[in-house]
Amino acid sequence: MVACPTCDTLHRLSDVPQGTKARCRRCHAVLMTPRAGAMTQIIMLSAxxxxxxxxxxxxxxxxxxxxxxxxxxxxxxxxxxxxxxxxxxxxxxxxxxxxxxxxxxxxxxxxxxxxxxxxxxxxxxxxxxxxxxxxxxxxxxxxxxxxxxxxxxxxxxxxxxxxxxxxxxxxxxxxxxxxxxxxxxxxxxxxxxxxxxxxx
Known part of the structure; x- marks a missing residue:
């Protein structure tokens, strides 16, 4: 279960395809935004x-x-x-x-x-x-x-x-x-x- 950071609505998240967004069903805040290669980009930017x-x-x-x-x-x-x-x-x-x-x-x-x-x-x-x-x-x-x-x-x-x-x-x-x-x-x-x- 995942709580929306904006309105605290609980969600049961399934797999979210890369390049798409999972939004809160109540306030439509973005919950997840998987991106291809995001981890590599994060590591390079952090370094x-x-x-x-x-x-x-x-x-x-x-x-x-x-x-x-x-x-x-x-x-x-x-x-x-x-x-x-x-x-x-x-x-x-x-x-x-x-x-x-x-x-x-x-x-x-x-x-x-x-x-x-x-x-x-x-x-x-x-x-x-x-x-x-x-x-x-x-x-x-x-x-x-x-x-x-x-x-x-x-x-x-x-x-x-x-x-x-x-x-x-x-x-x-x-x-x-x-x-x-x-x-x-x-x-x-x-x-x-x-x-x-x-x-x-």
Missing amino acids: TALVLMVAAVAFPFLDLSAAGLAQHSSVIDTITAFSDGLLLPLSFAVAALIVVLPTVRLCAVIYAIAPMAIGYRPARGAEAAFRLAQNLRPWAMAEIFVVGVVVALVKIAGMASVALGPAFWAFIALVLVTTLKDTFMCKLTVWKTLEERRNS
Whole structure:
């Protein structure tokens, strides 16, 4: 039995052909959307997002210059900016929300889906890994960080000269790739495939 995520109506789902959609009989919300090759696409997008995360952390993020003074910053500088005194917990929160949790979520998705994408049985603990990935989704806030940076740039653009570094564009690409990955992923299809492959 599957509950509709919108209206909680229970459904007994049968096999849904690839390329079609199963909708709620009450509110017509989409329940399942199996796609051919979706797991491979999800793995490739997740791996790409991990590479972009490394680039976003490793490379310069912003260069600011005003009145002859220049300031170079990176994501690490952002995290450590609050590392003194009572603001230390804020540094841990920033690191967790924009780097650690998104990275853990991507790794969990790859661990849960990659063996099935190449035709093997799910890895041990795949269900727990996929559940972790879904539970972390509201807390992985790399996209919120990018929106905040853009808002800040609009406000300081008239006071200083701003040069965007490679890490800024890596974060933009990371947000786009992660959004595309979430679009391709049908949670119910993944859960159903995990159950079927585990019992086969």
